[in-house]
Amino acid sequence: MPTKDNLESFLKNIDEITDIIQDLNSSDESHRQEAFLKADKRLALLKNKDNDDGIRTTANRTVINTSPEGMCASGSTYHANKDSRLMQENVLEHLEKDAKERAERRKENTAMANALKELGNKAFSKGDYETAVKCYSEGVEKLRDMQVLYTNRAQAFIKLEKYENAISDCQWALKCNEKCAKAYVHMGKAYLGLKEYSEARKCYLKLLDVDPNLEKLVKDYINTVDLQEANFKQEQVALEELKVAKEDAVSVTQLLQKLSKADQIALYYSGGIRLLTEVVKDCTGQTLFRMNSGFSIIGENKIILRSLDTVQAEADQIDLCESSLNLWKTVCCGNGVKHLSTSLIPNQWLVSNMLLPNSLDVALSAPKPAENQRLFFNNNSVVEKIPSLLSSQVPEIQSKTLALVGVFTDSDYGRSLLVQSMNPHSLLQILLECVRLSDGRASTAMEILQSLSQDEKVKNYMRTNFSSATLPCFILILRTSKVVNREVVLHCIGLLGHLIEDGNIRGQVSESPECWDACMLFLDECSLLAAEEEQRQVLSAILGLMFNLSLEINSAIQERGIAITNKCMNLLNIKDGQVLMRCVGILSRVVPQCPAAVEQVVQRGIIKKLVKLLKAGGKRTSVFAAKVLAVCTKVDSVAKKDMIKYDKQFSTLLSLLHSEDETIVGNISLCLGNCFEVPGAAASLLQTDILKLLLTHAGGDAQTTKVQQNAAIALGKLCTAEPRYMTQLRQLNGIEILHSCMKYMKSL
Template identity: 40%
Template sequence: MADSQEEDLQKFLKNVDEITSLIQEMNSDDPVVREKAVLETEKRLQFTEENQEEDECRTTVNKTRISPPQAPAKNADETNSEAFLASMEKDAKERAKRRRENKVLADALKEKGNEAFVRGDYETAILRYSEGLEKLKDMKVLYTNRAQAYIKLGDYQKALVDCDWALKCDEKCTKAYFHMGKAHLALKNYSVSRECYQKILEINPQLQTQVKDYLNQVNLQEKADLQEKEAQESLDSGKNTAVTAKNLLETLSKPDQIPLFYAGGIEVLTEMMKDSTERTLFRTHNGFRIISENEVLRRCFSTAGKDAVEETVCVSVLRLWQAVCSENEENQRLLVMHPSSGQLLPSLLASRVPTIRQQSLALLLQLAQTENGRSLIIGHLDLTRLLEALVSFLDFSDKKASSAMGLLTGLAQDERFQVWFQASLPGALPALTGVLKRDPRVTDTSALCQCIAIMGNLSAEAATRRQMSASEEFGDACLDLLAKCEEDVDLFREVIYTLLGLLMNLCLQSPVVSEVWAVQVSRKCLSLLNGQDGGILTVSFSQGNPETASFVVLAVWFEYQCTLPF
């Protein structure tokens, strides 16, 4: 009996210690500690209520006991303790109720802050997020959202403070580490920025692709920062080419000169872009802005039918861009991410002036040599217009056509391009259908094969294949081109191989969209199988998916048989 009482006493004292600790934490200056104490109190209350309900469900079996023992009278300490616990329970319930009410208010303020952020009104967004935090101090999303708004305003130190608070709420908050990495990058704390991004990978390995991009941004900016320091040192030391490049840019910034004045200055400047110092000085002395904001140069770019002078200006600028972007990723970024470049570069690539088209292609080929350059192209240029411009190079019979298709092939292998293509296929399909309608006798055979191969590779994706198969015009163009190539199998053998690979993928679409089209495909396949060049069909299919190549012919034949009357 004494042991039982001792055990009860120790249990009671332990509860008092825990409750006292919770009270101290609820009075803490740290809001996160306070909120955690409230949550712990709610858990204890829920546990207590469950135990009380369990006790109330118990019944006494023997109710006829004579002279039952009387409960001992409660002493003052026990009474005070029960009163204290009752007071704690009431206080905790009130706190829990207020927390639920504040959560609703904080969520509403967060949504208002998000609306302001989308409008670009970052000051109002910060105000709403701050009001939300007054309602609920441990709502991590309000800290990370406010940090993002601070970054937009360039207040990186305040962003870092908010990220720290978000991590106090949740030590595995990847969004906090992302904004923290971005803020440190802006402050040129490159090592710390890398650590933040690497922490994201430790928390969530599935974000490896995104983290790789973040770390690449850090490396590129650190490299650009070093280039700018070295370039400034060269300028301060009086290096001739550095000083001349700076003076030339100042001369080119003069407004309202004749076009040939700018063309001549740009040609001289281009010849000076021999190493990293001059290319970096072009950037640091606003070279891109001087070119893009010059009204005379802009008129030369925008004129539809360019005369000899306008052509000279455009070509000189394109050559300058190639020179300043050579082995300089930061210059590439500034060029491609300029607001006007998204439309301008594809339009120059589609120009009716051959030299402008050639120089535009050379610039894009240079950019696409690196993964970073391809990412810039895919992320910031008008890809529909770019696709149309690139396939238009099939008009050329020289290596420019193959170069353009090589560029398109490299872009099409990128997952981001494939995502764009699938989402934008209705707008991109007319250009590809136009390729299939071309006369193979007046088109570069190698470039045509490359373009059809791109379509075949993209059609391997089920969603893309479904949209292609749904286009009657696209399907008919495939068959018409096959018929043209059959007129001279020896000359167009490679085109037939590639085209049949595309048809193979389209035939994998189930159910077949058009029975008539399926019959025509079957007849073409049977014609090739029965002819002296029947091996073409086998070779073509063997170049496709090995799991499907063995039965595609039978599948096409089966579709054909299904359309016949019994």
């Protein structure tokens, strides 16, 4: 029986070891990894067994057996056990040796694979994709489970338009690591190259399974798929119309062929371009323009490029420039096309080509031709002319350039192309100059500025050097507001307001002393306006800007604190609620930064005015007023006395302790605590529920600890100033809360 058991155990071990060796040589990476684990586990068990056995001793168990059969049986058992152990130890020893050799070979192969990867990367960066593929492939031969080799080779295959190979490599990379984000990205691009748009979307969406934080990146990839699918469908429709010889479709291709002729006179090109503009009425026309190299035919023509240099004033050059700008607007616009009169087209085109449609006044709505916009900005020779065209002294050219730029600001995609291709600061400077004009160009420029100023991506581009590059233009408009249209000034203030929603830009603007000076100068001019409604609008706009800028803490505000607070104090008699709210809001942010301003505003009667405003009950105004009162009564003894004088028995402040706004409650508590330092102030409230109110807030569960702290401080000062409150405190079982308040008192 023992012989049979040992033999079965031995054979079982042999089978398992054989399976391990076979799996180690498998081409399937998952099988190899599993075999590695089994081999390591078996080696560990063998080592543990040896350790458990300790020092082995042998004993001569030979016995004299007179039975020949017994002797034979005993001998065979002994030899079988010995042979079994020897074979098992030999196999395991061989397995351990093989594992060490494989580890050494893997180390060498890893080093070689990394070296080949670097060679492939260098070739890829030089655009030598064939060599890159070769290097990555040699690396894969050395190390088949190195995922980066597969993703890098997939990227090179995509460049070579070998999309199926790229997809295969991405699949191998995912076998190495199912969470490989690059594999999904490159696989999506490969499917996009094959025009399998649904599969591309699936690949990109799988990135969210890898990392949910990649949502923005996935959105951008999906947008790219949508754009390319739309382009493909547009091109299919365009080819169908061309195939059935639809008049407009044929006209576009024929006109582009004629316009591709080089070295013609300016009149030839301007006439052809106008005619081409007429037949590009919809998305199909725009697509055919793109498919037939329209952007390169027009944008690379030397005669046309020369006309974009507006220094030249010849009539035919100006005419060609205008017609080109109008064509680009037409092929990049998606809101429908307004056609020109046929009287502007030279007779040679009308007679010789006969390509005009019967109805010229039909303008069909079309989707945004994003691909056309991208191709337009790919032509650097044209794009670099836009700033000078926007500044052209020829009104018609400037107007048409503004219209062209306006096309791109109608969409997120177009705005991104615009600010990536042009210096955003230069663009805004030119547009701010345009808004000072007295005709339709000003309104067009303002619409463009409004669109740009509200785009977060544009703000990101504007951050660098905003204070030195763009801010001076806004400051100039504020300083010269007397000679600028009032509506334009208001719009510019609004534009700057949108831009400073970005914290970085706001910090730069707020640190500018010149900006604060310009704002205060503009405030003085506003006070001279006779029309009450106009004055209200202008004051509200500039105060809103100053209010947002005062959110920052900096030396520019501190140095001008007295001047700023004086301007606001001058406006506290105005009856308009929004103006008052913004004035008090500015005071609540500037006064804490400028101690000298506290004495100034107290002397000018700020306490009396704020108590009056608090009684009026405006919520936002009350928030700001409570903060000003807390700051003033903390550092100025006159402010405390004025508070007692103008708010009899603190009736207004006590009513505000019932407010649901924690900011108001916290600052009112602080203000009361400051006033309790005045002899007799605390005693005047013995007949009120002040103790109960403060106790409630000090021991309450407010979301902000400031409310509890300020109420606790006020409670401590109340009981310190008037010992009779201690009796009430005992009745309310508030001694423990009072003791807990003392830690806040010690911090004062």
